[in-house]
Amino acid sequence: MSSVSDTNAAAPPTLPTFTLQDRVVVITGGASGLGLVMGKGVVESGAHLAIVDINETQAVLQAGILAENFKEQYPTRPVPRVTAHRVDVSDQDSIAACVKDIVAVHGKVDHLVTSAGFTENYAAVDYPVDRMRRLWAVNVDGTYLFACEVARHLLARKAGGSMVFIGSMSGAIVNTPQLQTPYNASKAAVKHLASSLAVEWAKDGIRVNCISPGYMATALTEKILDERPDLKEHWVGGTPMARMGNPEDLKGPVTFLLSDASKYVTGAELRVDGGYTVV
Numbered sequence: 260m261s262s263v264s265d266t267n268a269a270a271p272p273t274l275p276t277f278t279l280q281d282r283v284v285v286i287t288g289g290a291s292g293l294g295l296v297m298g299k300g301v302v303e304s305g306a307h308l309a310i311v312d313i314n315e316t317q318a319v320l321q322a323g324i325l326a327e328n329f330k331e332q333y334p335t336r337p338v339p340r341v342t343a344h345r346v347d348v349s350d351q352d353s354i355a356a357c358v359k360d361i362v363a364v365h366g367k368v369d370h371l372v373t374s375a376g377f378t379e380n381y382a383a384v385d386y387p388v389d390r391m392r393r394l395w396a397v398n399v400d401g402t403y404l405f406a407c408e409v410a411r412h413l414l415a416r417k418a419g420g421s422m423v424f425i426g427s428m429s430g431a432i433v434n435t436p437q438l439q440t441p442y443n444a445s446k447a448a449v450k451h452l453a454s455s456l457a458v459e460w461a462k463d464g465i466r467v468n469c470i471s472p473g474y475m476a477t478a479l480t481e482k483i484l485d486e487r488p489d490l491k492e493h494w495v496g497g498t499p500m501a502r503m504g505n506p507e508d509l510k511g512p513v514t515f516l517l518s519d520a521s522k523y524v525t526g527a528e529l530r531v532d533g534g535y536t537v538v
């Protein structure tokens with residue numbers, strides 16, 4: 260079966276509503292893994308991009324690489340503005356300073372993708388409480404606080420916008436055999452934050468949706484597989500499509516949910532998991 264290449268510079272026609280032309284997209288956790296590849300996707304869809312991450316060195320490095328690769332891949336297209344900003348998403352002051360910095364450089368923010376997050380595996384009774392609190396602070400507080408800061412900006416501009424929160428299929432199912440109760444619960448919270456904020460901000464033209472990935476090949480899952488290589492067979496065996504996801508598999512879904520192609524979609528969860536959660 261043929262498929263459309265991601266790198267096809269002379270792309271065939273598509274619906275105009277899928278474009279992110281001249282929009283400013285902020286991606287938390289954008290310096291690596293899913294956030295970084297979604298960043299490439301939105302830039303290819305015409306957006307300017309602010310990569311925000313706690314790892315500033317990596318954010319700066321990846322912003323430069325992303326812009327250079329874009330120029331090589333699309334020599335005739337206008338070069339997008341790709342910038343890097345440090346933030347700790349668990350810290351409200353850090354977020355406020357970061358958004359101010361982004362607006363100073365880009366002039367505005369139209370879209371937010373919250374990909375900053377992490378997981379750890381401990382039996383619940385052994386989970387160090389400081390680690391559990393840190394996980395919630397990044398995965399849950401970080402999503403909520405960043406979304407509210409961007410919403411304040413959009414409300415002040417009286418501008419609509421749209422946001423995508425990166426949840427996980429772990430917000431709907433309990434992964435086995437690895438033990439990660441706080442992570443699972445944090446991702447259920449992220450999904451319900453998206454629905455709740457979608458309702459709260461609907462009248463202001465701000466849409467909020469959630470993408471829940473399955474097992475994707477990134478540093479996050481690599482860390483788990485380094486300790487438990489046997490898990491890969493289990494994960495792939497439980498996935499109807501019989502493979503782990505590639506970060507590239509999120510480029511289309513995130514572009515769809517940010518763009519006007521999904522303008523009547525809000526409060527929704529889109530599972531991108533190769534069918535894992537339907538069996």
Ligand SMILES: NC(=O)c1ccc[n+]([C@@H]2O[C@H](COP(=O)([O-])OP(=O)(O)OC[C@H]3O[C@@H](n4cnc5c(N)ncnc54)[C@H](O)[C@@H]3O)[C@@H](O)[C@H]2O)c1
Binds near residue numbers: 378
């Ligand atoms: N990889 C998967 O299989 C998978 C599956 C489902 C959901 N997810 C979710 O996708 C998101 C991205 O995961 P990934 O696999 O790309 O992981 P990753 O570790 O490759 O990337 C996470 C990024 O978040 C940044 N980050 C961490 N803490 C931060 C903080 N306090 N402030 C700002 N940035 C911070 C990291 O520096 C890193 O660049 C996470 O929320 C994760 O839970 C991943």
